[in-house]
Amino acid sequence: MSRHTRRSRAGAGQGPRLPRVEASGPTLTPRPDGEITQPRKRVSPGVLFAALTAACLIVAAGYVAVVALRNQSGGTLAASALPTGPTATTSAAIQGAPHLVFQHVVRDDNYAKVAVVPLSDPDGPRVMTDLSCERVYEAAGHGLCLVPDKGLIAQYWAIVFGSDFREQARIQLIGSPSRARVSADGRYGATTVFVYGHSYADAQFSTQTTIVDMARGTPVAELEQFAVFRDDVQIHSPDFNFWGVTFASDSNTFYATLRTGGQTFLVKGDIVARQLRVLHASVECPSLSPDGTRIAYKKPVGDQGDWRFTVLDLATMAETPLAEMESVDDQIEWMDNQQVMYGKAGGLWIVPSDGSGSPKLLVHDALSPAVVR
Amino acid sequence: MYQIENSRQVLDSGRRLRLARGRLPGVARNVVLLGLTSMFTDISAEMVNTILPLYLVFTLGLAPLQFGIIDGIYQGGSVLVRIASGFLSDRWRSPKLIAASGYALSALTKPAFLLAHGAASLTGLIVLDRIGKGIRTAPRDALISHSTKPGDLGIAFGVHRALDTAGAMIGPLLAFFLLLLAPNSFDAVFVVSFCIALIGLGVLALFVRDVSDVEAEKSPTRPTISVREALGVLAEPRFRVVVLVGSALGLFTISDAFVYLVLQRRFEFGIGYFPLLYVATALIYVVLAVPFGHLADRFGRGRIFVAGYLVLAVVYASLLLPALGPIQVLISLGLLGTYYAMTDGVLSALTSGMLPAHVVGTGLGIVASATGVTRLFASVLFGLAWTLWDIQGAVSAFLVALLAFALVAAVLLGRRKDPLVHE
Numbered sequence: 001m002s003r004h005t006r007r008s009r010a011g012a013g014q015g016p017r018l019p020r021v022e023a024s025g026p027t028l029t030p031r032p033d034g035e036i037t038q039p040r041k042r043v044s045p046g047v048l049f050a051a052l053t054a055a056c057l058i059v060a061a062g063y064v065a066v067v068a069l070r071n072q073s074g075g076t077l078a079a080s081a082l083p084t085g086p087t088a089t090t091s092a093a094i095q096g097a098p099h100l101v102f103q104h105v106v107r108d109d110n111y112a113k114v115a116v117v118p119l120s121d122p123d124g125p126r127v128m129t130d131l132s133c134e135r136v137y138e139a140a141g142h143g144l145c146l147v148p149d150k151g152l153i154a155q156y157w158a159i160v161f162g163s164d165f166r167e168q169a170r171i172q173l174i175g176s177p178s179r180a181r182v183s184a185d186g187r188y189g190a191t192t193v194f195v196y197g198h199s200y201a202d203a204q205f206s207t208q209t210t211i212v213d214m215a216r217g218t219p220v221a222e223l224e225q226f227a228v229f230r231d232d233v234q235i236h237s238p239d240f241n242f243w244g245v246t247f248a249s250d251s252n253t254f255y256a257t258l259r260t261g262g263q264t265f266l267v268k269g270d271i272v273a274r275q276l277r278v279l280h281a282s283v284e285c286p287s288l289s290p291d292g293t294r295i296a297y298k299k300p301v302g303d304q305g306d307w308r309f310t311v312l313d314l315a316t317m318a319e320t321p322l323a324e325m326e327s328v329d330d331q332i333e334w335m336d337n338q339q340v341m342y343g344k345a346g347g348l349w350i351v352p353s354d355g356s357g358s359p360k361l362l363v364h365d366a367l368s369p370a371v372v373r
Numbered sequence: 374m375y376q377i378e379n380s381r382q383v384l385d386s387g388r389r390l391r392l393a394r395g396r397l398p399g400v401a402r403n404v405v406l407l408g409l410t411s412m413f414t415d416i417s418a419e420m421v422n423t424i425l426p427l428y429l430v431f432t433l434g435l436a437p438l439q440f441g442i443i444d445g446i447y448q449g450g451s452v453l454v455r456i457a458s459g460f461l462s463d464r465w466r467s468p469k470l471i472a473a474s475g476y477a478l479s480a481l482t483k484p485a486f487l488l489a490h491g492a493a494s495l496t497g498l499i500v501l502d503r504i505g506k507g508i509r510t511a512p513r514d515a516l517i518s519h520s521t522k523p524g525d526l527g528i529a530f531g532v533h534r535a536l537d538t539a540g541a542m543i544g545p546l547l548a549f550f551l552l553l554l555a556p557n558s559f560d561a562v563f564v565v566s567f568c569i570a571l572i573g574l575g576v577l578a579l580f581v582r583d584v585s586d587v588e589a590e591k592s593p594t595r596p597t598i599s600v601r602e603a604l605g606v607l608a609e610p611r612f613r614v615v616v617l618v619g620s621a622l623g624l625f626t627i628s629d630a631f632v633y634l635v636l637q638r639r640f641e642f643g644i645g646y647f648p649l650l651y652v653a654t655a656l657i658y659v660v661l662a663v664p665f666g667h668l669a670d671r672f673g674r675g676r677i678f679v680a681g682y683l684v685l686a687v688v689y690a691s692l693l694l695p696a697l698g699p700i701q702v703l704i705s706l707g708l709l710g711t712y713y714a715m716t717d718g719v720l721s722a723l724t725s726g727m728l729p730a731h732v733v734g735t736g737l738g739i740v741a742s743a744t745g746v747t748r749l750f751a752s753v754l755f756g757l758a759w760t761l762w763d764i765q766g767a768v769s770a771f772l773v774a775l776l777a778f779a780l781v782a783a784v785l786l787g788r789r790k791d792p793l794v795h796e
Contacts (some may be wrong), residue, residue, distance in 0.1 A: 048579055
């Protein structure tokens, strides 16, 4: 806008709301000094502002909607009619026999609460606990519950709980919860959080995996502090990322994923010795079978970030792809030595561990399972 | 220039009066529009500021110390550009243009946060954002001053600060709400923040009238002001007093963060309550900014300004009292908000009211820079005092010093009602 037009407006003696003058039609306006200003067709500021605001609101609302949906996908299905009504059973009664502990994912008042069902009737009535978790695991009366604390400043916690599902201790986490495991004897726990990025599908992400002393409720070590050996040679790299711990029956031995140089590896760890050894390539989120002979895991396939559930025989290193054909992002839980369980599309599914059969839905509206015997 | 010398000026002042018609008596449409610009911009800025510690420390894995350093740069980064932008807005007689460039710079940093993945690039963005804030502050206040009758400056700045602070309250709540909708999605916060900043920029660019709209027909041939002429404001004794008093009082102003920290230590509530403390303070500020602006116009801006620092002294004293109950925290926060309402906008009104129009931008820039520097220094000083002695000792020292300086300030500023440089 030139000074000339500005002066002409003022000189024409228009009212105080000068911006409106610009929209004052194509009539020729004689100025006091006899000049005639050129008529101009200009979009009024009001219209421009309305357009700008509308565009901004659409972009903002659209982006938030896309992000919110992105976060939910892979999360839960819509609520369905479920036998979750009140029952006379208590969690203590169920805990006397083999049972399943998982995250209840019906979008009702109990959303994300930890639920307990007997293994004999896994899709039957569930007993709700007061504990809400994003990821939960339990073994031998020691549980880990990873939970975000959404305040103005979000914080994340690993809550250590006992067989009564009451908090015993909490450890602050530095990122959003991903995986939780407890050794079969309840001595150690392990948590994985995303420090950067939000899923394993992100091209760039960073994880932190912490070993927890379950009795004390304190961190023991972070896997980044462990020495890593490959073919008996120690290797270093600043791009090491660890996640998805699974414990062996002695609880000092564990397996986990190491990613470096864009490749993932199965590593075998020793907590006391603070060491990790690379065993096998292309393994993510390992899960050791109850008899300790096989590892069920997510095997990265193709270049689209897909996975195929596979079982690795630790004696022969033979790989057996499982009958689940979909790409699923979860750490497998062994139902027993013959079947594995995992969360997919908001439900718990099982499939035989020898590659036969087909996946079957075991529990509706549940995620993050732990088989407790 | 506010004296009526001839008929031309009578006409001009009549035009100014018509310009000044707004919802509140004495508050021009331009001032409300600038207030809305600031409100949208503060919503945008505070959304990001709220999540920035979390984003830096958790998402990028920066250590808290690194964050502390960035935070310091972030607070101080804007101080020095204020004088330059104030001067340029005087020289080019276009505070709107300078202010708009500052708003635009800050707006553009928001989408850039999505792309920044290291401490260096993030620090750069934060500094750019602060430079944008530094650029816009003095020209914006100059424009408020140019759009307002001299007798209504207090209430005009009150209205602007109330809208501005309302935005600063909405921002964190909006960020909180977005993170509830889409947990951990900082990118959504940055995108929405950018969109809101654009709306604020739109209000400024499309509706706010620049000073040349008013001034051009009045003195179209006035020569362009030189650096020497602009800095000549410092030769004016009354203005020097304001700069010195404002700086000296700033030197003994404990920053909000420290006040909250002291309250937290004394009353032992969770750190998670900090945002609520901030909201409580801002709420009182929003409510009281206009009434105190009005009082400043009636009873003297210098007097209200100094009285504001006496209220701050009461806040310090309340930090030293035995911790009895949560009501004490609320009273302290209420008084802190009252202090802001009595000093922040009132200082700009006091400054611009005593300066000739053609150097208002420079003068406001000088005052903003001087008080900004001394406040930054005060934070360091307080941190040092806390380390050397303890909380009680540090607060006591600041209380005594503040009271002493406030008494001197009362003598210097409080005796006369609103001195005008050119009277």
